[in-house]
Amino acid sequence: MKTRLLGLSTLLVSTLWLGCDSESPSITPESEEAAQKAVPTWYRDIKPIVAQRCEGCHTATGIGPFALSTYQDAQARAAALADSVKARRMPPWLPSPDCQKFSPERRLSQKEIDLFVAWSQAGAPQGNPADDKSLPPVRLSLESPSVTLDWGEAYTPSAAKQDDYHCFLIDPKLQKDQDLVAYEFAPDQRHEVHHALIYSATMADAKAKDDAAPGLGWPCSGSSDVKSAELVATWVPGETFAEYPTRTGIRIRAGSALIAQLHYNTRHGVTPDRSRLKLRYSESPVPNRATIVPIANASFVINPYQKGATAVASSGPLPVPLKIWGVFPHMHELGRSAKITANNDCLVEIPQWQFHWQQMYFYDSDGITVPKGSEVKYTCTWDNSTGRTIRWGDGTEDEMCIAFFYTTLY
């Protein structure tokens, strides 16, 4: 299969739960106390986990279908919560733990899962508010942004499409080059905003595209459809804000435009949306300028009802040594599994693909060094449940095999 490499050549680049001691022969006052302690309670054991691991999505306005803000919220569905974490459906986190460690990682430890199960089995006791050792709530928004931007007015997605991909021009009014080091995409209508891709491009290119289409912005799928566009940030549901790895950042040139590509899903109706973007620039130029580079295979053919169809996208031998800090595998709805390797070392593996949970995964470590001449490969596997022949395309019903890498020159 023909593969292609895009852009690489231009690279510049608690409380401890003690467990039930079932073997204790008799219950003395001390062990009774210990047994009491062993039963997890909401305040002591569960609330701290929920605050850290669930509330990012399960709030009144979040994308989770119900809030988990109070004891009553959680107690009412204790069994369902335990079931969802035991089966590792929640929190949603797709990468296999056997490949690499990422940060932040939305994966519960076995101990945390056991606490949920034991708490539910014990009848979801509330416990004592004095035991509440919840860490301060997880920070949900970016501290000290340099700018907050949007596209000036609300956009109402097209009700005629189930998936409306739309691009918006944003003028960051940059007088000088800036290095983007952190950002927050703040969706307005969370139930309909399914992703956001932020690009930088020349103002002339972006304006030409914007002026050519009537109304606010322009319809665009797959990418921004603007030639000079370079990806600078990504957002998917569940992400709050992102900070690029220390001492790295993405340069945005003076006078350039930003383009936000939004994916609106209109399954639950259409509501005018005015999402916002907060950016933090580095005070001084960063030592390691990063680029987000893709590799793609766009020439695959998936036959009707074909199971286990695969395609491999390859970088070819890398012309320069690279440091890879983050990986973002992408496919559409027929994806079954995804794996990225560098010289056969696993960079990320998604054993069970889910279209609605995609993101850039940043490594826990100081990036992964990939020597010159290495081959980076992305293997996509699909199950075609339709009677159609499927090829590369922008529509949700087409497929893609493309992966993005947040890289710096080594």
Ligand code: HEC
């Ligand atoms: C990244 C966002 C996100 C996080 C974090 C998250 N959830 Fe969810 N949750 C969702 C969404 C969206 C749904 C509904 C769609 C679905 O099932 O995927 C859902 C559905 C559920 C459901 C009902 C469906 C099922 O699979 O059982 C339960 C129970 C649940 N979540 C519990 C939790 C618990 C407990 C946590 C924390 C340990 C958590 N969730 C963390 C987004 C999230």
